[in-house]
Amino acid sequence: MLTFGTLLSCSLVSQGASIHGFYKSKIEVAEAKRLLPIYCVDTNGEKKVALTFDAAWGAEDLTQIVEILEKYQVRATFFVVGDWARKYPEEVKLLIQKGHDVANHSNKHPHMNSMSKEEIKKDIMAADASIKEIAGKETKLFRPPYGEYNNTVVEATKECGYYCIQWDVDSLDWKNYGVQPLIDKVVNHKNLRPGSIILMHNGAKYTAQALEAIIKGVQDKGFIFVPVSELLLADEEYSIDFEGRQKSSQPIH
Known part of the structure; x- marks a missing residue:
């Protein structure tokens, strides 16, 4: 026969199990929290943005891009694949000569989400070695191929001594949708704000043609361009929201 005391005891045990399950669930969620790369930077209102180019496939338009950047005294950041750097060493040296960041975009442009941490680190450091040898400079900026990442990618990047960099203004220039649409996409982008990181690609059909108007349009809004290395909060403690x-x-203070 069940007494009131027995029922009360069962109820408390049940509630305790429920509460334990609740807290266990919260802990598991916290432990499973997704790590994020840096998409943009809090510049405390200072109207600085970074223009970045991913270099993976060709170099036909690179000289034109560099000339336009020089005309407007813009220093950009080029995320180069190790294979690309080895194929186009003179172009890498030109970027360094003109004062641009040359950063790491992996060695072979793989899909890293399906790789182990050790495989990712091996790929990053292979590109690192090529960039150092060709450019004569170190970089600590890494952008995952295809913009794909998971916690393993972010952790591996950090363990290699790199900052994992994404973007918050995507030109989508690889879609080859025309010069004016490309200009409008960047200049009028809803995310364009102090601290933004703009993504473009050398080798895309209309990038070089649209670049001058994009630079002028962004500058007309009061922004100045700086390399990612100068946009980051690199010498202080930081968090990522x-x-x-x-x-x-x-x-x-």
């Missing part, structure tokens, strides 16, 4: 925005963790 839910939007991928790098923010200073230093106390405000």
